[in-house]
Amino acid sequence: xxxQHLLNGEKLNLxxxxxxxxxxxxxxxxxxxxxxxxxxxxxxxxxxxxxxxFAGEICIPKDQGSCHHELExxxxxxxxxxxxxETDVKNAILxxxxxxxxxxxxxxxxxxxxxHPWEVAKSFDGACPLSEFVPAVAVKDPLDTPLSLHVNxxxxxxxxxxxxxxxxxxxxxxxxxxxxxLPGDVVLTGTPAGVAALQVGDLLQANLGDGLTCSAxxx
Numbered sequence: 095x096x097x098q099h100l101l102n103g104e105k106l107n108l109x110x111x112x113x114x115x116x117x118x119x120x121x122x123x124x125x126x127x128x129x130x131x132x133x134x135x136x137x138x139x140x141x142x143x144x145x146x147x148f149a150g151e152i153c154i155p156k157d158q159g160s161c162h163h164e165l166e167x168x169x170x171x172x173x174x175x176x177x178x179x180e181t182d183v184k185n186a187i188l189x190x191x192x193x194x195x196x197x198x199x200x201x202x203x204x205x206x207x208x209x210h211p212w213e214v215a216k217s218f219d220g221a222c223p224l225s226e227f228v229p230a231v232a233v234k235d236p237l238d239t240p241l242s243l244h245v246n247x248x249x250x251x252x253x254x255x256x257x258x259x260x261x262x263x264x265x266x267x268x269x270x271x272x273x274x275x276l277p278g279d280v281v282l283t284g285t286p287a288g289v290a291a292l293q294v295g296d297l298l299q300a301n302l303g304d305g306l307t308c309s310a311x312x313x
Contacts, residue, residue, distance in 0.1 A: 097145045099170060099278065100226035101189050111171075111279035113140040113222050114269050115195060119258050119284025123164075135260050135268055140195075140217045145280075148192060148223035148300070151313045154292055155218060159200025161292050164285035165243040165251045165300055167236075168193035169266065170227045175275040180263040183270070189227030190236060192300045192308055193282050196221045199291070224280065225300070225308040232305055236262050241286070244299045253286025 099106040117136035118129055146152065154161040172188030195216065202215035233239055236255060243251040255262060266281055275281070292298075296312040 095147050095150055097147050097224065101170070101229060103226060108172075108278035110142045110145050111276055112142060112273075113145065113193075113280045113282060114273055114275065115140060115166075115216075115282040116260070116265060116269075116284050119260060119265070120253060120286045121257070121259060122253075122287035123285050123289065131259065135265060137269060137272065138212070138216060139273070140222045143219055144217050144222040146220050146223050148194060148225040148308045149310055152194070152223050152298070152310045153220050153313050154196065154294070155198065155220075158198045160198070162197045162199045162289045163243065163245070163250070163292055163298070164195040164197060164289050165241060166193050166195055166282040166285050167191075167239065167241055167255055167262075167302060168224055168227070169262070169281040169283065171275045171279045171281065172277050174277065175266065175270040178267050178270040178275075180267050183263045183266045186275070187230045187236075188277075189229055190233045190239075190302065191227040191306060192225040192241065192302050193280070194223045194300075195282055195285060196223070196292075197289075222282075223310065225302075225306060228302075228305050233303060239303045240301075241303075242301050243288070245290075245292075245296050247297070250290060251286050251288035255283065257286065258284055
């Protein structure tokens, strides 16, 4: 299934751009993987080819070891951002949604042991399922919005954006110092604790506040 940006169910005339991501932006997630809490954001990029709909079926790679789910609040950029202020960021956000940063954890661990980049573990085709977006004004407080992921009816991840180490607007402003963000680009903002391996047949349901729910089956 091909992906196109949707806002309130309506197709947007925007390209599907890059996805700029941050590692370890929730302290409890860093701890669960025995990683130090970073002093500044750890940034990486998923290409547009990694983006698929968070709907219907989500395909995970075969014979690559464990593939972990990392649920994150996603942010759709509507205006260019370069060396932006936090006010610039607020004015450039078109919508909020949910995304999965799918991670080939065994492969990532091997690459990290060799001090190699982790792109093949994070940026493979299909590594970034995205939900549709709700308008930015529909999210009452983006700095304190709950998000959760249920797997086969059991809550696996639960958190709130209040727990981000680098808060939302400051995070995107920081990103814009290095990467120009363009309309159609998406930002993933970090994952709360509870990441774990997906299995074929798992039914995923994710929620952002009271305004957005999406679901998919792992194949």
